[in-house]
Amino acid sequence: MNITFSHPLYGLLLLLIPLLWWFAAATTDWRKKLLRSVLLSCIIVALMEPVGLFAQLRSxxxxxxxxxxxxxxxxxxxxxxxxxxxxxxxxxxxxxxxxxxxxxxxxxxxxxxxxxxxxxxxxxxxxxxxxxxxxxxxxxxxxxxxxxxxxxxxxxxxxxxxxxxxxxxxxxxxxxxxxxxxSQTPFIAALKVSDARVTQRVKVAANLAGDVSLLNVDTVQLSLYQLAESKATTRHPLKLLARSPAYDINDSDSLPASLTLSFVAPQADFIPVLARLENAQDGSPLTSDPQQQWHDVIAIQPPLPLLHIGDSSAHESLERLLGPGFQVTTQQPEQFQGVADNALVLLNNVTASRFSKNSQQRLLQSIEQGTGLFVSGGQRAFVDDNFASSTLAPALPVRVPPQQTLNQDSIALAIVIDSSGSMMGDPLRLAKQMARLAVQKLKPSDQVGVVEFYGARQWAVPMQLAEHAELIERSIGKMQAQGGSTLFPAIEEAYFGLKNVTARYKHLLVISDAGVEENNYRQLLKHIVSENITVSTALVGSNQEGEQRMVDLARWGHGRYYSINNDFDMVQLDFNAPQLTPDEIYQQDQFNVSLHRNDWWPKALTPPPLRGFIKADKRLAATTLASVAQQPLLSSWQYGSGRVTTLLTEILGTGSETWSDWPDYGNWLARALQHTAQQQQPYQMTLQRQFSQLRVDITANQANALPPQLSRVSADGSLITEPLTRRAPHHWVAILEQPSSEAARLILQQGGWQQFAAQRADADLHAELxxxxxxxxxxxxxxxxxxxxxxxxxxxxxxxxxxxRQQGQRAVVLWPWLASLALILYLLDILYRRWPASWTRNGRWRVRK
Amino acid sequence: MSPLAWLLGAFLLAGGLLLLQRLRERYKALPVANMVLWQQALQSSQVRSLWHRFRHWLTYLFILVIALLLWLLAAAPQWSVNDQQALKLYYLDASAYMTAGNRFAEAKHQLLADIEQQPAANRRVLLGDLETRLLLREDEQSALLPARLETVRAQLQPSRFSAWLRQIQQQNPQRPLRVFYYGYPTQAPLSVPTTTLLQVVVAHASAPLTNNQGITSFGKQITADGKHIRVYLEVAQSDPTVTAPRLQWFLDERPYQPQRIQQLATTEPGLLRYELVIPRSLGSHLRVRLITNDNFRGDDHASLTMTDSTPLRIVLSEQAPKLFMRVLAADPGLQQVSDAEQADVAVRRSGEAKSDLPTWVIGAPTTTPSLSFASNSARTSVSSPETMLQQVFGFDVATLTQRLGQPPSLSWQPQNKSLYGQRQLLMSPDWLQQKSDIVDSATFPLLISRGLNWLANRQSLSYAKIAEQPTLPVNAQGELQLKPFFTRTTGQKWQQQTLNPALLEMPLTALKTTATAEALAAVASDVDSVKPHRPLANYLLLLVLLLLAVEWLAVQRGWIP
Structure with a gap:
């Protein structure tokens, strides 16, 4: 036990006790003095307010x-x-x-x-x-x-x-x-609302709980009403937003886990709503208690920021077509500086030449980081300027290569071989080899003839089709060196032979050792060239003196000169010149369109026939969303973190002019754009409420994100800027005082981008039942x-x-006990003073004073 | 003692004293002849007797007053209390400010001194920690307080005075409250308006912090390439002229000198912001210490876990694909365990026994390779499974299509409601067939590893936050979390993370000191309102003491018999 004193200074009064003995009469009994001393001591100790602390098992x-x-x-x-x-x-x-x-x-x-x-x-x-x-x-x-x-x-x-x-x-x-x-009557335990922008479809799912046996209706439905906020606590349903299909509770012993409905977001705003379960037959609520109904606030995000790169003349038409769900900014391709805050870029019939390589590169980087790209166009974009072979091409889900036809035109070749005596041996052999190799490169539809000259001239192989190349080669092989070299008439002969032949390209090849006569070859060749016949020469052997003549002949004949000294110098001449001519890839007609992907748009959409589209091949990983004549029309795929979609016709052009009367065109196109756009918001906002305190955590989803600005919409509609505390490079926190009875409505902003978030009043609480x-x-x-x-x-x-129980301490205030003791002592004192007699040693009472 | 009992006792006392009074001495004149007769006369003349006329009323009353006073004191009378009387609440703030110097000890001393002067009735003493614990109940004696105060100390935690005040007002909507605050009065106790039902008195104001410098934010972000960590540091100080605080850095408790610390722009006076980039491979635990001369150490250091280097523990079911074992063996960041209790993630085939862990399930064969994600928390931020694929695995659909030979089917899996968003991956076995290119490709181990890490959702705190109970686990947002026992789905196990509870989750302390000093001067007079209460008993005791002394003197002088 411990004793503590609250006012220990009173203990000094104990020092005055001896005065009591000092002032006492000499005749006073010592017992009286002692009694009085103890009595006064009790009073003084009581003044010190002692408290006894006793150990005790307690709990x-x-x-x-x-x-x-x-x-x-x-x-x-x-x-x-x-x-x-x-x-x-x-x-x-x-x-x-x-x-x-x-x-x-x-x-x-x-x-x-x-x-x-x-x-x-x-x-x-x-x-x-x-x-x-x-x-x-x-x-x-x-x-x-x-x-x-x-x-x-x-x-x-x-x-x-x-x-x-x-x-x-x-x-x-x-x-x-x-x-x-x-047991609880069925109620809405939670309401989940999907993120949606204006004009998008908002999906609402209500998780249900409760005892279905307490219901006295047959069918149940979920209804969602938009409320009008009023200053009074009562809320008046303004209009019905959506209603779920009726659920027949007789089919099952329990409620469905959830009922769902959806509606199109009317405008970018915070929409106060009321969700309630109703009797599907007459629309009456299951409970009339307004507190049993679910009040919430739905945040409809602002329009999707879309960067339209194309002609500015199309801006208004595009805006009209897409509706309020998009905030369209138009830029000329030459003015493109970057994606900025846009979630989606629309390249509308843009020619590659207007969109610089640097701009395309910059755009590619943005797509890889998450921005969506929608490319549309017709002939102008994909054919005339070959956009499909641009820097952006690898990002497209389709391949639009320039389709071309390989044309191989007919050739007529006349080979003039010098078979004079000077060609004996290797020169003639080389000449014949070269002639044979040239014949082998000809197509069967080409024409060939061989003129040999040995003083005279003759057609070793008259002009004929080259389809029997082996016979021609055999004829060439039969040539023997003999006689002199008279080239001029041989060239004339070959010329006359070629002149009458019908062929796209005509060639005359002279193979000689250049030991030929002098003549006016230049005039002759000039004339031959004017007939669109080229003359090429090949010098066989090693006649240095004749080389210049052969070079001159080739030059005058607008052909080429070859020098064949030995087998290692042998060339195989190919007079074929195949040419590619482009195919017609832009198809024009009436084409039926088939839509494939049902999660992008309702099944009931049926587009009218298309007037024109671009033929292309879908890449392996891409998905075809719409096709025309088994060709992809609308294709999409993931590219890096972003999505790229191509529409192989003009949005507002010749190809889609039949769609201008299609009432769902804008809706369909808007959905395609929405699905292409960047899905992830630049910032992620999390709201946590604890009674009247609201914590907002904001995390940037991209590196080097700039600090956003947070505003709160107060009850009277005014915007209040709330300070954010930065906790990490990409993380900000705000702790707000938000009355439980008020819904939280927040707007996050950075540059031109905005994000809305809302949380219902009492979001962290449930009603008792x-x-x-x-x-x-x-x-x-x-x-x-x-x-x-x-x-x-x-x-x-x-x-x-x-x-x-645990050993604890009990405090007992002791001064009342001391006061009681003092009282007893006082009474004893008085008794001692007044008692009539005292007992003597003799065993007798004696009178006491 | 009831008043009736006291009155009864008083009557008995009066009667007893009356009898004693009658026994006072009285003398009678007796004529006597001789000595023997003197003796007889004395013996026969009774000096004291009850049967005679009552005299000396004043003496009797005097003695009676003393006796009744003592009787009253023995009854220990107290003023009656009812709910309409103001409840006195003594609030000893044990928040972070009080850790500086001797502030808490001084506040305790003052509180003890004040409490001893107060009656136990209608008085409650509370410790202003995070839990607002009771120090003295209304009927407990103040003698118990010193021993209880010995066991408490100020901690580095935010003050909860405002929240507590709101709560106590809600608990006592009709009863007047008088709150006596002992601590470092920031704006909260000073700004409460006095009403008929509430009055806040700053009974003890600790000395304000001067020239304080402290760390108020310390956070991190992994860079896009995954190889570096960007660190953000914020330092606040009351002296705006100081531009370069002295910082010491430690990486895994070894001194570390960052290569470059970039100072960021700021518009607030006295606030400095810094950013630095650290290679992730250098270490896993970063600590910063601010070297200051102020006497408040609580905000002078902070720490962050940069990366969690402990291997992820995976438990494979009996029928789990052997391919996983290969990857687990090859990846040092993954560790196979046999006990599910120790595992972070489980892998099994569909049809095998389920567990409460985040699970990778190999499902039934499908026509196309399919992958389903199930996560409540992830679903709210990402709407497209393709984007999910990108975020989880870092691959886009095109890459996987190339590996698989056909596009995969991606979807969200509906999930049971649970508070902690247990994650699941449901994958068709096509991915793991030997003939599939992806198995032998370089992407496969990466795919497995990333998927397992996503399931585990093992994220370290992005910023240092003061942990209200430092030894308890926290989640990635820094919020206190316990193993979610109170739902049937236990979800994932949270990491035990011991935080350095040095960072204050509160407004900039340094910038508030000046204002507080001025405000303190304005409310200094309130301190006098804690007037000591002198119990009535003290006065009565003194009176009794005085009366006894007088009575003694009078008896000795023979003034009263």
């Missing part, structure tokens, strides 16, 4: 009684009785507190606290997490304690992390007792975390729960 027991409406009345009373029974088992050394989630009529015999409602909308909500935290606050530092939770686990919020952390840190045991909950099973607090797991026991029924708790 603090906290009982949480869930008397919320979700628990049946019978269970509530049973729990109450159990608590009272446990309170009766406690001793004076124990401290007990009862925490009830709702006010009750009867009090417990100990201190009772009531949890305040955390929501102004759902007035009946009660927070188990707050109850746990409050329970922990009842157990003082350094004391052992235990908490017993009687609940059905229907927690109206999930902010219990802190409480459970404290339990574990402070080693406080948590016991849980399961109570039975009431709208807690789904999967949202319940698991009582067994909670007891395990709190190292306590779990009872599945209240009656089980009667089996015993030993109270754990």
């Amino acid at each position: 603090t027991q906290v009982f949480i009684w869930d008397n919320s409406p979700s628990v049946t009345t019978a269970q509530q009373q049973e729990a109450r009785a159990s608590i009272e029974q446990k309170l009766a088992q406690l001793t004076d050394s124990d401290n007990a507190v009862v925490i009830q989630l709702h006010p009750s009529q009867q009090d417990f015999p100990v201190s009772t606290l009531t949890i305040a409602s955390q929501s102004s909308i759902t007035d009946s909500s009660s927070s188990l997490s707050m109850a746990l935290e409050l329970a922990l606050q009842q157990i003082p530092v350094g004391e052992m304690g235990a908490i017993t939770l009687y609940s059905d686990g229907h927690a109206t919020d999930s902010h219990w992390q802190s409480a459970i952390t404290q339990l574990q840190e402070r080693n406080i045991r948590l016991h849980t007792v399961a109570l039975q909950s009431r 709208q807690v789904a099973n999967w949202q319940k607090l698991s009582l067994p797991a909670l007891a395990e975390a709190g190292q306590g026991q779990y009872w599945s029924t209240v009656s089980d708790t009667l089996l015993g729960q030993s109270l754990q």
